[in-house]
Amino acid sequence: MGLWLSLCAWPLLADPFARPPHVEKAVQFWRQVYAEIDTQSGLIHDNRNPEIVYELLLLDRGDTPRIQQRDIDRRLRDYRRLLTDMAQRSPAHYTEEQRRIQALWGANVDPEELTRAAKQVRFQRGQADRFREGLERQRKYHALVTGVLKEHGLPAQLAAIPHVESSYNPNVTSHAGAAGLWQLMPATGRRFLEVSSQRDERLDVRKATQAAARLLKHNYAVLQNWPLAITAYNRGLAGVRRAVRESGSDDIGVITRDYEGRAFGFASRNFYAAVLAASDVSSGGQAGKLQPGDFTTVRLEQFLSAAAIRDEFQLEMYELQRLNPELEVRYWNGEKLLPAARNLRLPLKVGNGALAALRSLEALEGQAEQLTDRYYRIQKGDKLALLANKLDTQLQDLMDINRVRSSHRIMAGNILRLPAAMVAGLPANAQVSRQYANLNPQESAPAQQVENDFALVYGVLRDNGAERDLHRYAFEAMGLASPSPWDLRVAASIDSLLAVPQALRAPDHRDNQLLAYNEFDHAQLNADPADYLVADDHSIEIQAGETLGHYAHWLGVSSGHLRKLNGLAYRKSVVIGKRFKLDFSEVGREQFETARREYHQAMQAGYFARHRIAGVHTHALSTGDNLWELATSEYSIPIWLLRQYNPDLDFSSVLPLKYELNIPLVEQKNT
Numbered sequence: 001m002g003l004w005l006s007l008c009a010w011p012l013l014a015d016p017f018a019r020p021p022h023v024e025k026a027v028q029f030w031r032q033v034y035a036e037i038d039t040q041s042g043l044i045h046d047n048r049n050p051e052i053v054y055e056l057l058l059l060d061r062g063d064t065p066r067i068q069q070r071d072i073d074r075r076l077r078d079y080r081r082l083l084t085d086m087a088q089r090s091p092a093h094y095t096e097e098q099r100r101i102q103a104l105w106g107a108n109v110d111p112e113e114l115t116r117a118a119k120q121v122r123f124q125r126g127q128a129d130r131f132r133e134g135l136e137r138q139r140k141y142h143a144l145v146t147g148v149l150k151e152h153g154l155p156a157q158l159a160a161i162p163h164v165e166s167s168y169n170p171n172v173t174s175h176a177g178a179a180g181l182w183q184l185m186p187a188t189g190r191r192f193l194e195v196s197s198q199r200d201e202r203l204d205v206r207k208a209t210q211a212a213a214r215l216l217k218h219n220y221a222v223l224q225n226w227p228l229a230i231t232a233y234n235r236g237l238a239g240v241r242r243a244v245r246e247s248g249s250d251d252i253g254v255i256t257r258d259y260e261g262r263a264f265g266f267a268s269r270n271f272y273a274a275v276l277a278a279s280d281v282s283s284g285g286q287a288g289k290l291q292p293g294d295f296t297t298v299r300l301e302q303f304l305s306a307a308a309i310r311d312e313f314q315l316e317m318y319e320l321q322r323l324n325p326e327l328e329v330r331y332w333n334g335e336k337l338l339p340a341a342r343n344l345r346l347p348l349k350v351g352n353g354a355l356a357a358l359r360s361l362e363a364l365e366g367q368a369e370q371l372t373d374r375y376y377r378i379q380k381g382d383k384l385a386l387l388a389n390k391l392d393t394q395l396q397d398l399m400d401i402n403r404v405r406s407s408h409r410i411m412a413g414n415i416l417r418l419p420a421a422m423v424a425g426l427p428a429n430a431q432v433s434r435q436y437a438n439l440n441p442q443e444s445a446p447a448q449q450v451e452n453d454f455a456l457v458y459g460v461l462r463d464n465g466a467e468r469d470l471h472r473y474a475f476e477a478m479g480l481a482s483p484s485p486w487d488l489r490v491a492a493s494i495d496s497l498l499a500v501p502q503a504l505r506a507p508d509h510r511d512n513q514l515l516a517y518n519e520f521d522h523a524q525l526n527a528d529p530a531d532y533l534v535a536d537d538h539s540i541e542i543q544a545g546e547t548l549g550h551y552a553h554w555l556g557v558s559s560g561h562l563r564k565l566n567g568l569a570y571r572k573s574v575v576i577g578k579r580f581k582l583d584f585s586e587v588g589r590e591q592f593e594t595a596r597r598e599y600h601q602a603m604q605a606g607y608f609a610r611h612r613i614a615g616v617h618t619h620a621l622s623t624g625d626n627l628w629e630l631a632t633s634e635y636s637i638p639i640w641l642l643r644q645y646n647p648d649l650d651f652s653s654v655l656p657l658k659y660e661l662n663i664p665l666v667e668q669k670n671t
Contacts, residue, residue: 016226017157020253023227023273026050028316029124030270030277034163035318036332037126044075047122047266050273052104054079057123058335072123083118087111122266127167128321128332134167135282141168141181145209152213155226160279161212161233164271170205181205182212187601188526190608191215194669214613215527221616221662222529222647227252227272234271237529239264241647262533281318295323295345298355302366303337312361313350323347337371378410525601529647530640532597534589539579544640545603546596548574554595556586576643576651600640607638615665616645620658627651635663 019027029043029050037043040061046052057075059068079101086098088111094102102109105117145159165183166172173179177186180202186195192211193201201207219229222237228250232240239261244250247259256269310317321332323345331338338344346354384404388395404410525532530543548568552559563570565581574580584592619630627649631642643649645662 016155017276018227018252019276020251022253022257023276026256026270026273027276027280029053030274031280031316031318033124033127034131034277034281035128035316035321038129038333039126041333042072042123042125044079044121044123046117047120048269049120050270052117054101054104054121056334058333076121076123079121080118083114083121087114087118126333130167131163131278131281132325134163134169137168138163138282141170141205144206145181148206148209148213152217154213154216157275157279158213158216158230160275160282161230163278163282164274170203170208179203180208182208184208184211184215185526187605187608188215190605191527191613193612196609214615217616218527218645221645223250225250225252228255230272230275231255231268233526235264235268236526237647238525238531238533239268241529242531242533281322294348296348296350296354297343297345298358299343300338300340300358300362302362302368303340303370304362304366305334305337306332307334308361308365309338309344309346309358312357313346313354315347315350319347335371337367339370382410384410525597525604528600528604528644530600530644532600533593534582535579537581538584538589539581542574542576542578542580543600544576544643545600545638546574550596550599551580551582554587554592555582555584557583576639577649578652603640607641610669611666612669613664614667617663617665619661619663621655621661622658627655630661630663635666637664637666641666 029045032043037056041056041058043053044055044057046054055075057072059071063071082098082101086094086101091099091102091107105113141162142159145162146156149156149158162168162181162183165178166181168181170181172181172183174183178184179186179189179200182202184193184202189195189200189202189208189211192214193207195202202211216229216233219232219237220226223229223232223240223244228240228244231252235243243255243259243261243264246261247255249255252272256272259269306317306320309315310320317332321327327338328336350357384398385395388398398404531541532543534540548559548562551562551574555562561583562568562580565583568574582592627642628639631637631639635642641664642661643651645664649655649661
């Protein structure tokens with residue numbers, strides 16, 4: 001049976017989505033990112049060992065993104081200095097903070113490993129609020145996406161990919177040019193869709209899902225391994241095939257743990273784990289209403305942190321959040337305590353003693369009052385000096401935490417950040433209320449009819465000049481690109497509601513999500529399994545469409561020189577799939593690779609501007625078949641496209657009869 005037809009055999013595998021230990025640790029990391037930590041906080045961690053998390057960094061919600069990034073960069077520098085210092089001194093002289101870091105790595109961590117760790121410190125912004133919005137959007141497209149996957153014989157778990165790529169937003173366009181629910185790059189999209197200045201079918205959910213299904217099917221046909229096929233969706237077929245070849249393994253755990261290939265960075269190593277985590281978190285969120293048999297219900301008598309309940313019952317936070325979806329992200333990330341005098345759902349596995357255990361926990365860690373918000377709205381007549389004196393703190397501390405240069409330059413209505421110790425001293429009516437910060441229009445209280453072209457409803461918390469508050473809260477909660485272009489003239493009373501028009505929402509950029517595709521232009525050849533990079537021994541694999549003249553031109557040397565270097569006789573042609581040595585005395589390796597990729601990109605772009613791949617046919621070779629004639633005459637496709645669907649085909653040997661070729665079925669575009 002041919003590679004393509006063997007797709008239908010995947011359900012027979014014991015576990016098509018393997019989770020070796022290294023991958024499972026990464027899955028746990030991404031479950032935290034997607035279910036427990038919102039976009040106003042994040043994890044400082046080691047980018048090669050996801051279980052090494054140095055700190056949960058809570059960002060100031062009142063700060064601009066630029067100031068938040070400054071705070072992030074400062075903490076990253078702190079950890080790099082700590083790790084570098086640890087590598088240069090004896091553990092006996094570690095500070096308390098360094099001993100905490102050592103415990104994360106283990107007592108036997110050596111200086112060389114710490115030196116590497118200093119270069120691997122990374123910040124991952126949380127995505128729980130975005131993921132929750134994505135779950136709501138997924139409800140609309142779930143039947144369509146799973147239906148198309150089933151039509152193509154693909155696993156239903158692949159429906160989690162849009163959570164990682166776009167948060168199930170079909171209108172997203174990334175900074176790299178990927179678009180739509182599945183974030184297809186232009187060159188990849190053109191293989192299956194119409195992508196032009198007049199029309200972009202990547203934004204059509206049904207057509208884009210069909211294209212993504214064909215791409216994933218192609219990946220699996222080439223790699224015969226779902227973990228690798230999913231990784232190739234991010235990294236490209238060529239990059240994953242190179243990883244398999246150079247690592248000597250097709251085990252996703254070995255590759256993500258050990259492979260150090262060029263451009264196989266954080267995004268590529270983590271894409272498969274992120275998809276598994278997204279599948280875990282979303283599997284309960286979109287499947288419909290919870291059934292009573294899924295959980296047990298207990299009543300909270302006091303305020304408790306979600307982390308305390310998680311630890312007491314040995315749960316994962318995403319399990320609690322899935323069972324209690326009505327609670328906002330801030331209850332799960334520690335900003336707020338779980339509210340008292342209300343029911344909480346727990347998974348059945350906690351056992352019959354859940355209530356008794358909860359009462360014991362409340363006796364130890366319960367609180368009589370909720371945590372207060374750490375912001376103060378400046379009232380008319382307020383002065384920083386008087387406020388600092390009233391709250392028994394230093395004026396300069398209050399100015400520093402708010403980056404205020406002059407104590408006289410404050411205005412009524414502005415938001416002031418407070419140190420935690422100051423909050424308790426504020427009168428209740430001066431503390432910032434956020435009771436409507438994440439109100440869903442479908443919720444019943446307070447009642448208000450929301451038009452279809454309005455996205456969400458937010459609380460406006462000023463009695464005059466409400467426009468400024470709307471800017472701040474919408475910018476913070478909705479991820480709007482910038483509040484400055486708005487021209488909303490509103491006048492609202494305290495805690496009144498305002499519907500924010502959908503048109504004011506900016507594209508939900510993925511800069512702080514997993515992908516942030518930064519591996520130059522490999523994505524332009526994402527569905528192409530050919531290896532266009534130069535090996536360390538300065539050799540390349542000859543690809544279809546290339547000639548000796550191309551190499552001579554790109555290198556700035558003569559064809560005769562290359563023939564002599566490779567022992568290639570006069571009039572002999574280069575053979576597809578064979579290795580060929582190059583001379584970089586005139587042109588650098590990167591310059592050669594760029595010219596080579598641009599040549600293939602242009603060739604493929606020209607072809608797919610006029611054609612699209614509509615399906616795949618299996619052709620069993622018979623006596624007299626010739627690969628070149630099959631491609632160009634019988635199926636009317638270029639030889640390079642035939643090889644893309646049969647990348648391991650040996651063009652220099654006679655293939656056995658009945659050998660099955662995968663033939664892409666091509667049709668003309670209506671352009």
